Structure formats: structure tokens, C-alpha cells
Amino acid sequence: MSKKNKPDTRGYVFSTDPSFSFEEENKSTETLPPAQQPLRIILDTKRRAGKTVTIVYGFKGNNDDLELLGKKLKNYCGTGGSVKDGEIIVQGDQRDKVLQWLQKNDYKKACKV
Numbered sequence: 001m002s003k004k005n006k007p008d009t010r011g012y013v014f015s016t017d018p019s020f021s022f023e024e025e026n027k028s029t030e031t032l033p034p035a036q037q038p039l040r041i042i043l044d045t046k047r048r049a050g051k052t053v054t055i056v057y058g059f060k061g062n063n064d065d066l067e068l069l070g071k072k073l074k075n076y077c078g079t080g081g082s083v084k085d086g087e088i089i090v091q092g093d094q095r096d097k098v099l100q101w102l103q104k105n106d107y108k109k110a111c112k113v
């Protein structure tokens with residue numbers, strides 16, 4: 001016997017609406033070329049016990065390319081960090097280094113906010 005309302009990744013388990021169906025999310029996996037990426041660089045200290053981090057956001061593309069870009073930026077800056085929720089987090093105030101690397105690698109729309 002097949003279940004009428006199967007759970008999905010968004011946490012829905014059951015619905016009382018007889019015509020309810022889960023809608024599939026269409027995520028764009030096409031990564032824009034570097035020259036068209038509208039990246040923004042900010043400095044943040046919220047919820048980090050006073051520690052300063054540099055956040056790069058606005059990346060349009062799939063998660064694998066975002067992870068690769070994050071790894072390259074962290075390696076260039078010589079610091080740690082992570083990639084979460086579509087943002088690249090680099091430890092410390094690295095805004096100038098990140099912007100320099102992005103512009104050197106054809107990310108022309110990157111800017112500090």
C-alpha cells in the first residue's frame with residue numbers, strides 16, 4: 001500500500017488537504033561565469049563571540065562551485081573558514097585580500113559593502 005503523503009526534505013509529513021501534493025523546487029545548477037557574478041564582501045562580528053569574519057555572498061550557481069571558490073579564497077588568505085547557506089566565511093578581516101583575489105581572477109562585479 002502506497003502512502004498518499006510522503007515526507008519530503010522540507011519537513012512536511014502529513015496534510016489534511018485531499019488535493020495536497022509536494023511541489024518540487026527547481027534550483028538553478030547553472031553557474032554564472034566569473035565576470036557576471038555579483039559578489040559582495042562584508043565584515044561581520046555578530047554571533048561569533050566578538051571574532052571578526054569576512055563574508056562573501058551573492059554567488060549564483062551550484063554548491064560544488066561555491067565550495068571550490070571558498071577553498072581557493074581560504075587558501076589564498078591563509079586562514080580557516082567555511083561555506084554555509086550560500087555564503088563563504090573567511091576568518092579575520094580579509095576584505096582587501098579577498099577583493100584582490102576576486103578581481104585578479106575575473107570576478108569584476110565583486111565589491112566591498
